[in-house]
Amino acid sequence: MEKMGNHWPCITCPIRNNRFCRSLLGASSQSDLTPRPRWQEFHRFPAGTTIISQDGSSDRIYVLCDGWAFRHLKLGTGRRQILNFLLSGDLFTSISVFYDKMHFSADALSDVRVSTFQRAAVMARLSNDSHLLSAARQICVDETLYAERLLSTLGQGTAEQRIAFLFLRIAEQLSRDNVITNHRYYFPLRLEHIADAVGLTTVHVSRVISSLRKRKVIDISQTHLTFLDPAMVERLASL
Amino acid sequence: MEKMGNHWPCITCPIRNNRFCRSLLGASSQSDLTPRPRWQEFHRFPAGTTIISQDGSSDRIYVLCDGWAFRHLKLGTGRRQILNFLLSGDLFTSISVFYDKMHFSADALSDVRVSTFQRAAVMARLSNDSHLLSAARQICVDETLYAERLLSTLGQGTAEQRIAFLFLRIAEQLSRDNVITNHRYYFPLRLEHIADAVGLTTVHVSRVISSLRKRKVIDISQTHLTFLDPAMVERLASL
DNA sequence: CGGCAGTTTGATGTTACTCAATTTAAGTGG
DNA sequence: CCACTTAAATTGAGTAACATCAAACTGCCG
Numbered sequence: 197m198e199k200m201g202n203h204w205p206c207i208t209c210p211i212r213n214n215r216f217c218r219s220l221l222g223a224s225s226q227s228d229l230t231p232r233p234r235w236q237e238f239h240r241f242p243a244g245t246t247i248i249s250q251d252g253s254s255d256r257i258y259v260l261c262d263g264w265a266f267r268h269l270k271l272g273t274g275r276r277q278i279l280n281f282l283l284s285g286d287l288f289t290s291i292s293v294f295y296d297k298m299h300f301s302a303d304a305l306s307d308v309r310v311s312t313f314q315r316a317a318v319m320a321r322l323s324n325d326s327h328l329l330s331a332a333r334q335i336c337v338d339e340t341l342y343a344e345r346l347l348s349t350l351g352q353g354t355a356e357q358r359i360a361f362l363f364l365r366i367a368e369q370l371s372r373d374n375v376i377t378n379h380r381y382y383f384p385l386r387l388e389h390i391a392d393a394v395g396l397t398t399v400h401v402s403r404v405i406s407s408l409r410k411r412k413v414i415d416i417s418q419t420h421l422t423f424l425d426p427a428m429v430e431r432l433a434s435l
Numbered sequence: 436m437e438k439m440g441n442h443w444p445c446i447t448c449p450i451r452n453n454r455f456c457r458s459l460l461g462a463s464s465q466s467d468l469t470p471r472p473r474w475q476e477f478h479r480f481p482a483g484t485t486i487i488s489q490d491g492s493s494d495r496i497y498v499l500c501d502g503w504a505f506r507h508l509k510l511g512t513g514r515r516q517i518l519n520f521l522l523s524g525d526l527f528t529s530i531s532v533f534y535d536k537m538h539f540s541a542d543a544l545s546d547v548r549v550s551t552f553q554r555a556a557v558m559a560r561l562s563n564d565s566h567l568l569s570a571a572r573q574i575c576v577d578e579t580l581y582a583e584r585l586l587s588t589l590g591q592g593t594a595e596q597r598i599a600f601l602f603l604r605i606a607e608q609l610s611r612d613n614v615i616t617n618h619r620y621y622f623p624l625r626l627e628h629i630a631d632a633v634g635l636t637t638v639h640v641s642r643v644i645s646s647l648r649k650r651k652v653i654d655i656s657q658t659h660l661t662f663l664d665p666a667m668v669e670r671l672a673s674l
Numbered sequence: 675c676g677g678c679a680g681t682t683t684g685a686t687g688t689t690a691c692t693c694a695a696t697t698t699a700a701g702t703g704g
Numbered sequence: 705c706c707a708c709t710t711a712a713a714t715t716g717a718g719t720a721a722c723a724t725c726a727a728a729c730t731g732c733c734g
Binding site: 690694696699 | 705707708709710711716718723730731734
């Protein structure tokens with residue numbers, strides 16, 4: 197992990213897309229020339245490295261500034277379950293706002309920039325700032341709603357439905373930042389990531405995707421995912 | 436739903452086992468002769484009835500006093516995913532503390548008694564009572580940790596592991612109230628509930644359970660579940 | 675032009691689902 | 705106490721979904 201000074205050029209840092217971070221850093225000052233508070237730090241992680249490793253603890257709250265990452269649980273057998281993918285502006289997990297145990301691992305999928313905040317400083321602000329509090333609650337609610345929908349999908353869905361669900365979820369995350377053009381998304385996931393996220397093998401994911409490709413539902417080529425039939429993707433994803 | 440007056444005999448009502456409810460109702464007065472606050476109500480639901488139905492909203496927070504219930508999502512195809520089972524003292528879901536949409540259904544498995552609290556009254560107390568706040572946070576953390584472990588089990592576990600995980604979870608819930616004798620638990624779930632909770636069919640659940648029975652790992656007879664080999668159950672459940 | 679990492683394809687094995695029949699358990703009414 | 709009813713659990717046979725293993729293929733980079 198490479199730590200960066202407070203004068204790191206943050207012009208493009210999109211964590212202000214996140215209502216929580218916007219409240220935290222002061223809603224009024226949209227200027228990126230404002231000096232960083234002492235309780236905020238920036239870090240950089242190369243693709244493939246570990247940002248947070250399971251079963252540690254930290255007095256800091258992590259937010260992804262830039263790039264792709266994912267959160268996962270390592271299981272005894274060497275397997276892992278990917279819990280979710282993190283995109284720019286995402287808080288790693290809402291419970292980190294008031295809980296110091298890191299029960300999960302987080303890996304960088306691409307080169308990433310991460311912003312961290314001292315938990316104590318954030319908690320102090322939480323009690324005084326009702327906007328910040330409400331933003332934190334909203335993230336917590338959204339995470340729970342998503343977790344329970346994902347649970348239902350893994351419990352009740354076919355391979356095709358699970359994969360469609362994942363793709364749609366990522367599309368929705370990306371659409372927050374308006375990076376959509378013609379239902380075409382930048383998509384750096386390898387089969388391995390899809391497989392570990394939806395509980396299948398890479399081989400089977402490959403087959404399902406080529407079936408979807410043949411049926412003109414989606415297409416994946418050169419790091420981009422295209423929804424050829426967005427309505428069908430939604431139908432599959434909604435069980 | 437049958438509403439009950441404030442003089443309902445609550446001597447045995449175990450919601451004080453829950454730190455959240457204890458803080459809410461006043462930690463000092465353990466006596467059940469204390470009059471109920473106006474923002475608390477009691478209700479009774481017969482076995483098999485619906486307590487909360489999906490996609491409604493409510494200005495009340497639900498806590499199970501007595502009996503067994505479960506929370507689930509209804510899916511388009513007539514299938515359902517059971518999210519968790521509720522035992523005496525359980526808050527239905529932590530997000531209901533500050534969120535009024537009911538995205539789930541809740542059904543009574545046995546005859547149950549339920550206590551509800553006005554959300555507004557609870558939220559007012561939350562801002563003043565740091566114990567209550569910390570109890571709410573703890574419930575939220577525990578729910579998230581459990582949801583992510585369950586997710587991993589459904590994603591990566593075999594049928595046997597999923598079932599062991601569920602049984603162990605319920606055993607842990609029951610052990611809060613010290614209702615354990617020799618690894619033997621009251622267990623009113625039918626195959627259908629187990630199946631809907633772990634994403635299998637009743638037929639297959641039956642086969643797996645009879646295999647576990649033959650191997651002397653567990654036994655289910657006349658509404659009681661016995662762990663004949665608790666260590667094996669734990670090994671299976673931990674993936 | 676190799677060589678590696680990732681993907682695709684084929685053949686085969688295993689797990690879990692479906693459908694249908696049978697057994698068990700728990701009432702109910704005589 | 706015993707026939708009768710009904711709901712749930714079990715069992716068997718056949719099938720579909722997904723996993724595993726191994727080989728071949730692709731794109732990319734030195």
